[in-house]
Each structure stands twice: as structure tokens, then as C-alpha cells.
Amino acid sequence: MSREGELRDHIARWGNLLYQRQLAHGSAGNLSARLDDGTFLVTPTNCCLGFLKPEQISRISAEGELLDGEPPSKETFFHLAMYEERPGAQAVVHLHSTYSVAASCLCHEHTKDDVLPPLTAYQIMRVGKLPLVDYYRPGDKALAEAVRLRAREHRAMLLANHGPIVSGASLEQAVYAYEELEETAKLYFILGDRKVAHLNPQAIAEINRVFPS
Ligand SMILES: [Zn+2]
Secondary structure (H helix, E strand, O other), rough: OOHHHHHHHHHHHHHHHHHHHHOOOOOOOEEEEEEEOOOOOEOEOOOOOOHHHHHHOOOOOOOOEEOOOEOOOOOOHHHHHHHEEEEEEEEEEEOOOHHHHHHHOOOOOOOOOOOOOOOOOHHHHHHOOEEEEOOOOOOHHHHHHHHHHOOOOOOEEEEEOOOOEEOOOOOOHHHHHHHHHHHHHHHHHHHHHOOOOOOOOHHHHHHHHHHOO
């Protein structure tokens, strides 16, 4: 099977699994991956990830033009902004999963550069700092510019009142990082107002030194 065929299979299987794990619902959420020729595979608009088939997946140019498959997700433009700023990114995952979206709805007046406190080593390794991107209405192309500004420094970010965008060096890595983020957001809410022992700056620096992203 060609690399494109393999990636189509992969995207469909991960989409199905993320839906089964209840990280995606209805027709929300989209996955994408970069092909060697500079084009991209993106999940189609109005598709349910739970029933996605490999042949439905859209292939688009770097400018967002449809090359084959069904019309791409309306959120494709911010995937492309992420790829443009992160040459090492091979895949992007964007879902509307419950705990991450809940975190995106909180007021983060003083924590916009890193929304979630440092709770676990895997959060630091897989997600890193999680900046908040201001709210934009669905489809507003100004969101692409806001994403671009954060993408230079961050592999993951949280769109206010919307949900996360997470990139990775492979589709698996992007999915694992997304799942780690969702679990971290869940922990954050479970811990609530209790006195929490956050990882200290020395511990974070050591993790980043031993496991560079
Ligand atoms: Zn969305």
C-alpha cells in the first residue's frame, strides 16, 4: 500500500477509536496529516469520526484547495497554519473533548501563557506549555493568524470556548499528546480546590532536558 493509502487507513482508524473513547461526538473534531509531496490529508466536513472511511478523507494542497475526496473540514485553515509554522509537524489533532473544552471555558486572565498547572511528567513531555488562543467565531479566518503566533513556540494550544489543537511528529504522537492533554484537564477538574503539589521548575527543567521535544 502507498504511504497515502496507509495514512488514510491510519486516520480513519484513529478517528473511529477517538469516537469510541468518547473524545469526539457528533460531527465535531478533525484530524490531518502531511504527505511527502507537500499536500495534506484532512477529515471531511460534517463527517462523524466514528464512521469515517479511508476513501472519504480529503486531500488538499498547501493552499487548502481540494485535490480529491470529500470537501475538507471547515477548520482546515488552522491545521494549515500549524503546519506552516511547525515544519516538523506531521499530523494535527483537533477535537471538542469534554474536559479540555471545559478548561477552555474558564477565565484564564492570568494564565493565558499556560492554562493548566504542571501536574505530571507525561503532561510536560507530551503536551508542554498550553497557551490560550482568544475566542473567534467558527470559520473566522483571523483564528489562523492567532494560531500561527502561538504555533511557533508551542506544539499544543487551547482555543478559548472551543477546544485544543495538538500537533505531533506522527499521527500516533499527536493522538497520544491529545489524550494526555484530555487526561490532564480531567485531573485538573478532579483535583479542584484541593491543595495540589505542582511539579516545581527544577523538575520541569529536568524533564525537558532528559526528554527534549
Ligand atoms: Zn473545532
